[in-house]
Amino acid sequence: MLWRFMTSRIGLAVVVCALLWGWHVYDKRQAVSAARDGFVREFELTAVQTELDAIRRRMSATDEANQALREKVQVATGEALRFAAELEAYEHDTQINSEGVVDSDLLERLRAN
Secondary structure: OOHHHHHHHHHHHHHHHHHHHHHHHHHHHHHHHHHHHHHHHHHHHHHHHHHHHHHHHHHHHHHHHHHHHHHHHHHHHHHHHHHHHHHHHHHHHHHOOOOOOOOOHHHHHHHHO
């Protein structure tokens, strides 16, 4: 009896409909999977691009800070050189013993004040 039903027009239509339904379900699953994979790839690409932009901004800020620090180091170096020259000039211009020993003339002047 099953064979007769399968070979009849109604049976053939049921089999064709079942095959079409199965193909539809399979194709729908494939389409949903492909769409999901596409969305995931797009999301990951957007996340990586955002992270790359953040890294570029951080690198730019780091470069600016580095340049500012270099300028401050140059200013400090210049001030140190100026101070060293001023100190050397002071040592040449003063009558005070450079070894830090108080001589008798200075001691007398200090006591007089």
